[in-house]
Amino acid sequence: MPETRGPERPGRPLLVLAATSVFGVLGYATMATVLLTDSRSLPNPPAPPLTWALPVVSAPVSIEPAPSTTPLASRPRLTAPRTNQAGAGTHHGSPTRHAVAPTRSSATPAPQGTPIGLAIGTTVGLGLPAMPGYRLRHRDFVARVDAITAASSLTDRMDTRFVVRAGRADPGCVSFESDNFPGFFLRHRDFALRLDQASGTALFDRDATFCPVAVNGGTALRSVNYPDRYLVVAAGRIRLEQTPVQQATVFQVLAPL
Numbered sequence: 250m251p252e253t254r255g256p257e258r259p260g261r262p263l264l265v266l267a268a269t270s271v272f273g274v275l276g277y278a279t280m281a282t283v284l285l286t287d288s289r290s291l292p293n294p295p296a297p298p299l300t301w302a303l304p305v306v307s308a309p310v311s312i313e314p315a316p317s318t319t320p321l322a323s324r325p326r327l328t329a330p331r332t333n334q335a336g337a338g339t340h341h342g343s344p345t346r347h348a349v350a351p352t353r354s355s356a357t358p359a360p361q362g363t364p365i366g367l368a369i370g371t372t373v374g375l376g377l378p379a380m381p382g383y384r385l386r387h388r389d390f391v392a393r394v395d396a397i398t399a400a401s402s403l404t405d406r407m408d409t410r411f412v413v414r415a416g417r418a419d420p421g422c423v424s425f426e427s428d429n430f431p432g433f434f435l436r437h438r439d440f441a442l443r444l445d446q447a448s449g450t451a452l453f454d455r456d457a458t459f460c461p462v463a464v465n466g467g468t469a470l471r472s473v474n475y476p477d478r479y480l481v482v483a484a485g486r487i488r489l490e491q492t493p494v495q496q497a498t499v500f501q502v503l504a505p506l
Contacts, residue, residue, distance in 0.1 A: 460473055
């Protein structure tokens with residue numbers, strides 16, 4: 250006789266599913282607890298080394314100029330500043346006058362045979378015995394010799410007049426100040442004779458000082474800062490040349506025109 254089954258209970262599958270979920274949750278919790286415990290038991294990793302770099306401090310640098318190693322004897326000779334002469338080539342009006350106190354060096358005795366005609370404070374003309382009728386004059390602020398007579402223009406005659414002054418660098422010698430351009434003196438620059446305004450520097454004073462030397466019935470003019478050089482006329486211009494005094498240009502002191 251066949252077995253007779255009763256009707257199935259519908260709540261049994263739900264109980265199985267709930268039990269499975271509970272066991273799953275418990276499993277996950279157990280695993281998380283184990284992992285957390287293991288991570289806490291591990292030693293702390295070493296701290297990374299410091300990689301900061303200290304700033305490099307360089308040696309102090311001097312901003313002062315380095316001292317020159319050039320010997321004094323081999324250094325170039327300083328020259329006075331050259332000013333552009335306004336109105337060069339004309340003689341209308343008088344340039345601005347500046348009172349410049351000349352620099353005087355220690356007094357030295359006047360050369361033997363100094364002509365009497367070169368008296369300090371007198372106005373003179375300088376002629377050339379070898380070239381009658383020619384006189385030293387300035388033109389466009391450059392010294393030269395031209396044929397100048399009493400019949401020449403007033404401008405040309407004024408250019409030949411010079412006031413004899415005590416030597417700016419040596420009172421035993423002389424300096425020549427222009428009569429129509431007061432404060433301007435004959436001086437050599439680059440060994441050429443010219444007319445420049447006194448700057449008050451020691452260099453200018455030396456360049457504008459000449460020592461008269463009596464020779465051949467006249468006067469040779471020797472540079473005070475180049476004792477082996479004399480004024481020499483060549484091609485109408487006047488230069489400071491290294492030459493024996495017997496070959497220097499001879500000047501004659503004349504009355505001004």
